[in-house]
Amino acid sequence: xxxxxxxxxxxxxxxxxxxxxxxxxxxxxxxxxxxxxxxxxxxxxxxxxxxxxxxxxxxxxxxxxxxxxxxxxxxxxxxxxxxxxxxxxxxxxxxxxxxxxxxxxxxxxxxxxxxxxxxxxxxxxxxxxxxxxxxxxxxxxxxxxxxxxxxxxxxxxxxxxxxxxxxxxxxxxxxxxxxxxxxxxxxxxxxxxxxxxxxxxxxxxxxxxxxxxxxxxxxxxx
Amino acid sequence: xxxxxxxxxxxxxxxxxxxxxxxxxxxxxxxxxxxxxxxxxxxxxxxxxxxxxxxxxxxxxxxxxxxxxxxxxxxxxxxxxxxxxxxxxxxxxxxxxxxxxxxxxxxxxxxxxxxxxxxxxxxxxxxxxxxxxxxxxxxxxxxxxxxxxxxxxxxxxxxxxxxxxxxxxxxxxxxxxxxxxxxxxxxxxxxxxxxxxxxxxxxxxxxxxxxxxxxxxxxxxx
Numbered sequence: 142x143x144x145x146x147x148x149x150x151x152x153x154x155x156x157x158x159x160x161x162x163x164x165x166x167x168x169x170x171x172x173x174x175x176x177x178x179x180x181x182x183x184x185x186x187x188x189x190x191x192x193x194x195x196x197x198x199x200x201x202x203x204x205x206x207x208x209x210x211x212x213x214x215x216x217x218x219x220x221x222x223x224x225x226x227x228x229x230x231x232x233x234x235x236x237x238x239x240x241x242x243x244x245x246x247x248x249x250x251x252x253x254x255x256x257x258x259x260x261x262x263x264x265x266x267x268x269x270x271x272x273x274x275x276x277x278x279x280x281x282x283x284x285x286x287x288x289x290x291x292x293x294x295x296x297x298x299x300x301x302x303x304x305x306x307x308x309x310x311x312x313x314x315x316x317x318x319x320x321x322x323x324x325x326x327x328x329x330x331x332x333x334x335x336x337x338x339x340x341x342x343x344x345x346x347x348x349x350x351x352x353x354x355x356x357x358x359x360x361x362x363x
Numbered sequence: 364x365x366x367x368x369x370x371x372x373x374x375x376x377x378x379x380x381x382x383x384x385x386x387x388x389x390x391x392x393x394x395x396x397x398x399x400x401x402x403x404x405x406x407x408x409x410x411x412x413x414x415x416x417x418x419x420x421x422x423x424x425x426x427x428x429x430x431x432x433x434x435x436x437x438x439x440x441x442x443x444x445x446x447x448x449x450x451x452x453x454x455x456x457x458x459x460x461x462x463x464x465x466x467x468x469x470x471x472x473x474x475x476x477x478x479x480x481x482x483x484x485x486x487x488x489x490x491x492x493x494x495x496x497x498x499x500x501x502x503x504x505x506x507x508x509x510x511x512x513x514x515x516x517x518x519x520x521x522x523x524x525x526x527x528x529x530x531x532x533x534x535x536x537x538x539x540x541x542x543x544x545x546x547x548x549x550x551x552x553x554x555x556x557x558x559x560x561x562x563x564x565x566x567x568x569x570x571x572x573x574x575x576x577x578x579x580x581x582x583x584x585x
Contacts, residue, residue: 186408190543264543321412321486
Protein backbone atom coordinates (compact mmCIF):
# COMPACT_ATOMS: atom_id res chain seq x y z
CA UNK A 142 0.00 0.00 0.00
CA UNK A 143 1.55 3.30 -1.02
CA UNK A 144 1.07 6.22 1.34
CA UNK A 145 1.39 9.17 -1.01
CA UNK A 146 -1.14 8.10 -3.62
CA UNK A 147 -2.84 10.86 -5.61
CA UNK A 148 -6.17 9.12 -5.02
CA UNK A 149 -7.83 10.23 -1.80
CA UNK A 150 -11.22 8.64 -1.76
CA UNK A 151 -12.50 7.05 -4.94
CA UNK A 152 -11.28 5.92 -8.34
CA UNK A 153 -14.14 5.25 -10.78
CA UNK A 154 -13.34 3.70 -14.16
CA UNK A 155 -15.43 3.68 -17.31
CA UNK A 156 -15.42 0.47 -19.36
CA UNK A 157 -16.48 0.05 -22.98
CA UNK A 158 -16.11 3.71 -23.89
CA UNK A 159 -14.32 2.93 -27.16
CA UNK A 160 -16.55 3.33 -30.24
CA UNK A 161 -14.73 0.65 -32.25
CA UNK A 162 -14.86 -1.82 -29.36
CA UNK A 163 -18.58 -1.20 -28.93
CA UNK A 164 -19.08 -1.80 -32.65
CA UNK A 165 -17.06 -5.03 -32.50
CA UNK A 166 -19.16 -6.27 -29.57
CA UNK A 167 -22.48 -5.25 -31.10
CA UNK A 168 -23.34 -8.81 -32.18
CA UNK A 169 -22.65 -10.17 -28.71
CA UNK A 170 -24.69 -7.45 -27.02
CA UNK A 171 -27.67 -8.11 -29.27
CA UNK A 172 -27.83 -11.74 -28.15
CA UNK A 173 -29.27 -13.00 -24.84
CA UNK A 174 -29.21 -11.96 -22.08
CA UNK A 175 -28.62 -8.28 -22.94
CA UNK A 176 -30.36 -8.08 -26.35
CA UNK A 177 -29.11 -4.48 -26.74
CA UNK A 178 -25.90 -2.50 -26.21
CA UNK A 179 -25.41 -0.70 -22.87
CA UNK A 180 -27.54 2.46 -22.65
CA UNK A 181 -25.53 3.95 -19.76
CA UNK A 182 -21.78 4.12 -19.09
CA UNK A 183 -20.42 0.85 -17.70
CA UNK A 184 -18.57 1.70 -14.48
CA UNK A 185 -16.24 -0.17 -12.16
CA UNK A 186 -14.13 0.76 -9.15
CA UNK A 187 -10.48 0.31 -8.40
CA UNK A 188 -10.54 0.01 -4.59
CA UNK A 189 -7.93 1.30 -2.15
CA UNK A 190 -5.73 -1.81 -2.29
CA UNK A 191 -5.17 -1.14 -6.01
CA UNK A 192 -3.95 2.47 -5.66
CA UNK A 193 -0.34 3.01 -6.64
CA UNK A 194 2.00 5.80 -7.79
CA UNK A 195 4.36 6.78 -10.58
CA UNK A 196 7.67 4.92 -10.50
CA UNK A 197 6.45 2.12 -8.25
CA UNK A 198 6.36 -1.61 -8.92
CA UNK A 199 3.07 -3.25 -9.84
CA UNK A 200 2.86 -6.67 -8.15
CA UNK A 201 2.63 -9.67 -10.43
CA UNK A 202 -0.70 -11.29 -9.56
CA UNK A 203 -1.12 -14.69 -7.95
CA UNK A 204 -3.68 -17.38 -8.60
CA UNK A 205 -5.85 -18.88 -5.85
CA UNK A 206 -3.23 -21.63 -5.39
CA UNK A 207 -0.46 -19.09 -4.72
CA UNK A 208 1.27 -19.56 -8.07
CA UNK A 209 2.03 -16.63 -10.37
CA UNK A 210 -0.69 -15.95 -12.96
CA UNK A 211 0.37 -16.67 -16.53
CA UNK A 212 -0.74 -13.38 -18.09
CA UNK A 213 -1.53 -9.76 -17.23
CA UNK A 214 -2.58 -6.78 -19.34
CA UNK A 215 -2.63 -3.01 -19.10
CA UNK A 216 -4.83 -0.17 -20.30
CA UNK A 217 -4.32 3.56 -19.75
CA UNK A 218 -6.76 6.42 -19.41
CA UNK A 219 -6.98 10.12 -18.87
CA UNK A 220 -7.79 10.66 -15.17
CA UNK A 221 -10.21 13.50 -14.40
CA UNK A 222 -9.68 14.88 -10.89
CA UNK A 223 -12.81 16.40 -9.35
CA UNK A 224 -12.40 19.85 -7.79
CA UNK A 225 -15.63 20.35 -5.87
CA UNK A 226 -18.77 18.49 -4.89
CA UNK A 227 -20.41 17.35 -8.11
CA UNK A 228 -24.06 16.29 -7.89
CA UNK A 229 -26.40 16.17 -10.90
CA UNK A 230 -24.56 18.71 -13.03
CA UNK A 231 -25.31 19.36 -16.70
CA UNK A 232 -22.92 18.46 -19.49
CA UNK A 233 -22.46 22.19 -20.24
CA UNK A 234 -21.18 22.97 -16.74
CA UNK A 235 -19.41 19.64 -16.07
CA UNK A 236 -15.86 20.77 -16.89
CA UNK A 237 -16.18 23.61 -14.34
CA UNK A 238 -16.05 20.91 -11.65
CA UNK A 239 -12.66 19.58 -12.77
CA UNK A 240 -9.59 20.47 -10.72
CA UNK A 241 -7.12 18.91 -13.13
CA UNK A 242 -6.01 15.94 -15.14
CA UNK A 243 -3.71 12.99 -14.55
CA UNK A 244 -3.09 9.50 -15.97
CA UNK A 245 -4.47 6.18 -14.73
CA UNK A 246 -2.93 2.86 -15.72
CA UNK A 247 -5.11 -0.16 -15.07
CA UNK A 248 -3.32 -3.48 -14.75
CA UNK A 249 -5.57 -6.52 -14.73
CA UNK A 250 -5.90 -10.16 -15.60
CA UNK A 251 -6.85 -10.61 -19.28
CA UNK A 252 -10.61 -10.29 -19.67
CA UNK A 253 -12.44 -13.49 -20.47
CA UNK A 254 -15.88 -12.12 -21.16
CA UNK A 255 -18.17 -9.17 -20.51
CA UNK A 256 -20.88 -10.99 -18.64
CA UNK A 257 -19.45 -11.27 -15.15
CA UNK A 258 -17.95 -8.26 -13.38
CA UNK A 259 -14.37 -9.42 -12.99
CA UNK A 260 -13.66 -8.35 -9.42
CA UNK A 261 -10.64 -10.63 -9.05
CA UNK A 262 -9.09 -9.54 -12.32
CA UNK A 263 -9.68 -5.83 -11.79
CA UNK A 264 -8.92 -5.44 -8.07
CA UNK A 265 -5.36 -6.76 -7.84
CA UNK A 266 -3.17 -5.11 -5.19
CA UNK A 267 -1.14 -2.14 -6.55
CA UNK A 268 -2.76 -2.49 -10.00
CA UNK A 269 -3.90 1.14 -10.43
CA UNK A 270 -1.00 3.60 -10.61
CA UNK A 271 -2.15 7.22 -10.87
CA UNK A 272 0.13 10.14 -11.73
CA UNK A 273 2.74 11.42 -12.18
CA UNK A 274 0.95 14.62 -11.09
CA UNK A 275 -2.28 16.53 -11.41
CA UNK A 276 -2.01 19.22 -14.09
CA UNK A 277 -4.42 22.14 -13.60
CA UNK A 278 -7.61 22.00 -15.65
CA UNK A 279 -6.96 25.35 -17.31
CA UNK A 280 -3.79 24.04 -18.97
CA UNK A 281 -5.82 21.57 -21.06
CA UNK A 282 -7.97 23.44 -23.57
CA UNK A 283 -9.97 20.40 -24.71
CA UNK A 284 -9.60 17.08 -22.89
CA UNK A 285 -11.40 15.24 -25.70
CA UNK A 286 -8.57 16.18 -28.08
CA UNK A 287 -5.90 14.26 -26.13
CA UNK A 288 -4.25 10.98 -27.15
CA UNK A 289 -3.18 8.23 -24.74
CA UNK A 290 -0.19 6.08 -25.70
CA UNK A 291 1.26 2.99 -24.04
CA UNK A 292 4.88 1.94 -24.45
CA UNK A 293 6.24 -1.35 -23.12
CA UNK A 294 10.02 -1.58 -22.77
CA UNK A 295 10.28 1.54 -24.96
CA UNK A 296 8.19 0.12 -27.82
CA UNK A 297 4.86 1.77 -28.59
CA UNK A 298 2.03 -0.77 -28.24
CA UNK A 299 -1.12 1.37 -28.28
CA UNK A 300 -2.28 4.88 -29.16
CA UNK A 301 -5.84 5.97 -28.56
CA UNK A 302 -7.43 9.32 -29.37
CA UNK A 303 -10.05 10.41 -26.86
CA UNK A 304 -11.98 11.74 -29.85
CA UNK A 305 -12.79 8.07 -30.58
CA UNK A 306 -14.61 7.61 -27.29
CA UNK A 307 -18.34 6.98 -27.27
CA UNK A 308 -18.90 9.56 -24.53
CA UNK A 309 -17.00 12.84 -24.03
CA UNK A 310 -15.35 13.81 -20.76
CA UNK A 311 -18.10 16.36 -20.02
CA UNK A 312 -20.88 13.87 -20.78
CA UNK A 313 -19.31 11.25 -18.47
CA UNK A 314 -18.90 13.67 -15.56
CA UNK A 315 -22.50 14.78 -15.97
CA UNK A 316 -23.94 11.27 -16.21
CA UNK A 317 -21.87 9.87 -13.32
CA UNK A 318 -22.88 12.87 -11.17
CA UNK A 319 -26.50 11.76 -11.61
CA UNK A 320 -25.56 8.26 -10.40
CA UNK A 321 -23.42 9.22 -7.41
CA UNK A 322 -22.22 12.47 -5.85
CA UNK A 323 -18.52 13.05 -6.52
CA UNK A 324 -16.26 14.74 -3.96
CA UNK A 325 -13.07 16.81 -4.39
CA UNK A 326 -10.08 14.60 -5.09
CA UNK A 327 -12.10 11.74 -6.55
CA UNK A 328 -10.87 10.56 -9.91
CA UNK A 329 -12.70 9.28 -13.00
CA UNK A 330 -10.74 7.21 -15.52
CA UNK A 331 -12.78 8.10 -18.57
CA UNK A 332 -11.94 5.13 -20.75
CA UNK A 333 -9.42 2.53 -21.79
CA UNK A 334 -8.90 1.76 -25.45
CA UNK A 335 -10.30 -1.53 -26.77
CA UNK A 336 -7.60 -4.15 -26.54
CA UNK A 337 -5.48 -4.15 -23.44
CA UNK A 338 -1.75 -4.54 -23.98
CA UNK A 339 -0.27 -7.86 -22.76
CA UNK A 340 2.61 -7.44 -20.28
CA UNK A 341 5.18 -9.82 -18.78
CA UNK A 342 7.10 -9.96 -15.50
CA UNK A 343 9.71 -7.20 -15.31
CA UNK A 344 8.21 -5.13 -18.15
CA UNK A 345 8.50 -1.35 -17.94
CA UNK A 346 5.23 0.33 -18.89
CA UNK A 347 4.92 4.02 -19.81
CA UNK A 348 1.53 5.67 -20.30
CA UNK A 349 1.78 9.11 -21.86
CA UNK A 350 -0.66 11.94 -22.54
CA UNK A 351 0.86 15.04 -24.09
CA UNK A 352 0.55 17.97 -21.71
CA UNK A 353 -0.37 15.70 -18.80
CA UNK A 354 2.81 13.63 -18.46
CA UNK A 355 4.15 10.10 -18.47
CA UNK A 356 3.26 7.52 -15.83
CA UNK A 357 5.95 4.84 -15.54
CA UNK A 358 5.68 1.51 -13.71
CA UNK A 359 7.50 -1.79 -13.71
CA UNK A 360 5.89 -5.20 -13.35
CA UNK A 361 7.16 -7.29 -10.43
CA UNK A 362 7.93 -10.98 -10.32
CA UNK A 363 10.93 -10.96 -12.63
CA UNK B 364 -22.04 12.86 3.30
CA UNK B 365 -21.78 11.89 6.97
CA UNK B 366 -18.55 12.65 8.76
CA UNK B 367 -18.56 10.08 11.54
CA UNK B 368 -19.17 6.98 9.45
CA UNK B 369 -17.86 3.68 10.84
CA UNK B 370 -16.42 2.89 7.40
CA UNK B 371 -12.92 4.24 6.96
CA UNK B 372 -11.71 2.95 3.65
CA UNK B 373 -13.68 0.20 1.95
CA UNK B 374 -17.05 -1.51 2.14
CA UNK B 375 -17.14 -4.77 0.16
CA UNK B 376 -20.46 -6.57 -0.23
CA UNK B 377 -21.10 -10.19 -1.15
CA UNK B 378 -24.02 -10.88 -3.48
CA UNK B 379 -25.77 -14.18 -4.09
CA UNK B 380 -24.60 -15.78 -0.85
CA UNK B 381 -28.04 -17.21 -0.07
CA UNK B 382 -28.33 -20.95 -0.75
CA UNK B 383 -32.03 -20.81 -1.57
CA UNK B 384 -31.56 -17.85 -3.92
CA UNK B 385 -28.74 -19.66 -5.72
CA UNK B 386 -30.97 -22.71 -6.09
CA UNK B 387 -33.80 -20.57 -7.46
CA UNK B 388 -31.46 -19.00 -10.01
CA UNK B 389 -29.85 -22.28 -11.05
CA UNK B 390 -31.85 -22.54 -14.27
CA UNK B 391 -30.91 -19.01 -15.29
CA UNK B 392 -27.25 -19.56 -14.53
CA UNK B 393 -27.15 -22.73 -16.59
CA UNK B 394 -28.31 -20.86 -19.70
CA UNK B 395 -26.13 -18.63 -21.91
CA UNK B 396 -23.97 -16.70 -21.34
CA UNK B 397 -22.90 -18.15 -17.97
CA UNK B 398 -23.77 -21.83 -18.47
CA UNK B 399 -22.85 -22.54 -14.84
CA UNK B 400 -23.42 -21.01 -11.41
CA UNK B 401 -20.74 -18.62 -10.03
CA UNK B 402 -17.68 -20.51 -8.80
CA UNK B 403 -16.35 -17.59 -6.72
CA UNK B 404 -18.11 -15.11 -4.42
CA UNK B 405 -19.83 -12.31 -6.35
CA UNK B 406 -18.57 -9.02 -4.90
CA UNK B 407 -19.57 -5.39 -5.25
CA UNK B 408 -18.57 -2.14 -3.56
CA UNK B 409 -20.55 0.51 -1.83
CA UNK B 410 -18.39 3.59 -2.51
CA UNK B 411 -17.83 6.55 -0.19
CA UNK B 412 -20.86 8.52 -1.33
CA UNK B 413 -23.06 5.65 -0.06
CA UNK B 414 -21.69 5.51 3.51
CA UNK B 415 -24.14 6.48 6.21
CA UNK B 416 -24.76 6.00 9.93
CA UNK B 417 -27.32 4.77 12.44
CA UNK B 418 -30.24 7.13 12.92
CA UNK B 419 -29.66 9.08 9.72
CA UNK B 420 -31.98 9.59 6.79
CA UNK B 421 -31.43 7.61 3.59
CA UNK B 422 -32.13 9.83 0.59
CA UNK B 423 -34.96 8.78 -1.69
CA UNK B 424 -33.29 8.18 -5.08
CA UNK B 425 -33.87 10.24 -8.19
CA UNK B 426 -34.15 9.14 -11.79
CA UNK B 427 -32.02 10.62 -14.58
CA UNK B 428 -34.77 13.19 -15.25
CA UNK B 429 -34.68 14.45 -11.65
CA UNK B 430 -37.97 12.84 -10.62
CA UNK B 431 -38.25 10.55 -7.60
CA UNK B 432 -37.79 6.85 -8.40
CA UNK B 433 -40.94 4.79 -7.95
CA UNK B 434 -39.44 1.99 -5.84
CA UNK B 435 -36.55 1.20 -3.53
CA UNK B 436 -35.60 -1.92 -1.56
CA UNK B 437 -33.40 -2.85 1.38
CA UNK B 438 -31.30 -5.81 2.43
CA UNK B 439 -29.29 -6.19 5.63
CA UNK B 440 -26.10 -8.06 6.42
CA UNK B 441 -23.68 -8.84 9.17
CA UNK B 442 -20.70 -6.49 8.72
CA UNK B 443 -17.28 -8.00 9.46
CA UNK B 444 -14.77 -5.32 10.51
CA UNK B 445 -11.17 -6.22 9.67
CA UNK B 446 -8.65 -5.76 12.50
CA UNK B 447 -5.30 -6.09 10.76
CA UNK B 448 -3.83 -6.44 7.28
CA UNK B 449 -5.36 -9.54 5.74
CA UNK B 450 -3.62 -11.00 2.71
CA UNK B 451 -4.06 -14.60 1.54
CA UNK B 452 -5.10 -16.05 4.88
CA UNK B 453 -6.48 -19.56 5.34
CA UNK B 454 -10.05 -20.25 6.35
CA UNK B 455 -8.79 -21.69 9.66
CA UNK B 456 -7.06 -18.46 10.66
CA UNK B 457 -9.50 -16.00 9.02
CA UNK B 458 -11.52 -15.10 12.13
CA UNK B 459 -8.28 -14.08 13.92
CA UNK B 460 -8.19 -11.08 11.56
CA UNK B 461 -11.60 -9.78 12.64
CA UNK B 462 -11.77 -6.80 14.99
CA UNK B 463 -15.50 -6.93 15.48
CA UNK B 464 -18.95 -7.07 13.99
CA UNK B 465 -21.56 -4.53 12.96
CA UNK B 466 -24.62 -4.29 10.71
CA UNK B 467 -24.82 -3.06 7.11
CA UNK B 468 -28.11 -2.05 5.49
CA UNK B 469 -28.00 -1.81 1.72
CA UNK B 470 -30.65 0.38 0.13
CA UNK B 471 -30.91 0.10 -3.65
CA UNK B 472 -33.17 0.28 -6.63
CA UNK B 473 -35.03 -3.02 -7.15
CA UNK B 474 -32.83 -5.43 -9.14
CA UNK B 475 -33.93 -6.08 -12.68
CA UNK B 476 -31.52 -8.86 -13.58
CA UNK B 477 -28.21 -10.42 -12.66
CA UNK B 478 -26.42 -9.82 -15.95
CA UNK B 479 -25.34 -6.22 -15.68
CA UNK B 480 -23.61 -4.90 -12.59
CA UNK B 481 -26.12 -2.35 -11.41
CA UNK B 482 -23.86 0.56 -10.51
CA UNK B 483 -26.67 3.12 -10.54
CA UNK B 484 -28.97 1.01 -8.42
CA UNK B 485 -26.32 0.06 -5.87
CA UNK B 486 -24.35 3.29 -5.50
CA UNK B 487 -27.03 5.74 -4.43
CA UNK B 488 -25.89 8.54 -2.10
CA UNK B 489 -26.35 7.65 1.63
CA UNK B 490 -27.62 4.16 0.75
CA UNK B 491 -25.28 2.15 2.99
CA UNK B 492 -25.81 2.83 6.69
CA UNK B 493 -23.34 0.94 8.91
CA UNK B 494 -23.65 0.61 12.69
CA UNK B 495 -24.83 1.26 15.30
CA UNK B 496 -21.42 0.25 16.69
CA UNK B 497 -18.65 -2.31 16.30
CA UNK B 498 -18.99 -5.08 18.88
CA UNK B 499 -15.69 -6.83 19.72
CA UNK B 500 -15.09 -10.11 17.91
CA UNK B 501 -14.67 -12.08 21.15
CA UNK B 502 -18.26 -11.33 22.17
CA UNK B 503 -19.61 -13.33 19.20
CA UNK B 504 -18.82 -17.02 19.67
CA UNK B 505 -19.92 -18.10 16.18
CA UNK B 506 -20.83 -15.47 13.57
CA UNK B 507 -22.39 -18.12 11.33
CA UNK B 508 -25.00 -18.81 14.02
CA UNK B 509 -26.46 -15.27 13.90
CA UNK B 510 -29.81 -14.24 12.37
CA UNK B 511 -30.47 -10.93 10.57
CA UNK B 512 -33.98 -9.48 10.76
CA UNK B 513 -35.50 -6.50 8.98
CA UNK B 514 -38.47 -4.59 10.37
CA UNK B 515 -40.24 -1.84 8.43
CA UNK B 516 -42.45 0.49 10.47
CA UNK B 517 -42.25 -2.02 13.34
CA UNK B 518 -43.44 -4.96 11.27
CA UNK B 519 -41.00 -7.84 10.66
CA UNK B 520 -40.47 -8.31 6.91
CA UNK B 521 -37.47 -10.64 6.73
CA UNK B 522 -35.44 -13.00 8.91
CA UNK B 523 -32.35 -14.73 7.59
CA UNK B 524 -30.10 -17.20 9.40
CA UNK B 525 -26.46 -16.90 8.41
CA UNK B 526 -26.36 -20.69 8.63
CA UNK B 527 -28.27 -20.62 5.31
CA UNK B 528 -25.47 -18.82 3.49
CA UNK B 529 -23.55 -20.61 0.77
CA UNK B 530 -20.20 -19.51 2.20
CA UNK B 531 -19.31 -19.07 5.89
CA UNK B 532 -17.84 -15.86 7.30
CA UNK B 533 -14.38 -17.49 7.61
CA UNK B 534 -14.50 -18.82 4.03
CA UNK B 535 -15.44 -15.39 2.66
CA UNK B 536 -12.66 -13.56 4.53
CA UNK B 537 -10.17 -16.14 3.30
CA UNK B 538 -11.32 -16.06 -0.34
CA UNK B 539 -11.58 -12.26 -0.51
CA UNK B 540 -8.09 -11.96 1.04
CA UNK B 541 -6.78 -13.90 -1.97
CA UNK B 542 -8.47 -11.43 -4.33
CA UNK B 543 -7.47 -8.19 -2.58
CA UNK B 544 -5.52 -7.27 0.55
CA UNK B 545 -7.83 -6.01 3.29
CA UNK B 546 -6.76 -3.28 5.72
CA UNK B 547 -7.83 -2.52 9.32
CA UNK B 548 -11.23 -0.82 9.42
CA UNK B 549 -12.39 -2.23 6.10
CA UNK B 550 -15.77 -3.92 6.25
CA UNK B 551 -17.19 -6.97 4.47
CA UNK B 552 -20.98 -7.31 4.26
CA UNK B 553 -21.11 -11.09 4.07
CA UNK B 554 -24.48 -11.50 2.43
CA UNK B 555 -27.98 -10.22 2.01
CA UNK B 556 -30.94 -12.60 2.09
CA UNK B 557 -32.60 -13.47 -1.22
CA UNK B 558 -35.49 -11.07 -1.72
CA UNK B 559 -34.92 -7.47 -0.80
CA UNK B 560 -37.67 -5.82 1.20
CA UNK B 561 -39.59 -3.09 -0.67
CA UNK B 562 -39.62 0.29 1.10
CA UNK B 563 -41.53 3.54 0.61
CA UNK B 564 -40.79 7.21 1.29
CA UNK B 565 -40.77 7.94 5.04
CA UNK B 566 -40.48 4.27 6.08
CA UNK B 567 -38.52 3.50 9.24
CA UNK B 568 -36.21 0.49 8.70
CA UNK B 569 -34.62 -1.47 11.54
CA UNK B 570 -32.00 -4.14 10.87
CA UNK B 571 -31.25 -6.27 13.93
CA UNK B 572 -28.69 -8.94 14.78
CA UNK B 573 -28.90 -10.29 18.33
CA UNK B 574 -25.72 -9.42 20.23
CA UNK B 575 -24.66 -6.92 17.57
CA UNK B 576 -27.45 -4.35 17.79
CA UNK B 577 -30.15 -2.60 15.79
CA UNK B 578 -29.39 -0.23 12.91
CA UNK B 579 -32.27 2.23 12.36
CA UNK B 580 -32.78 4.52 9.37
CA UNK B 581 -35.62 6.45 7.83
CA UNK B 582 -36.25 6.88 4.11
CA UNK B 583 -36.39 10.47 2.92
CA UNK B 584 -38.73 12.06 0.45
CA UNK B 585 -41.92 11.83 2.50
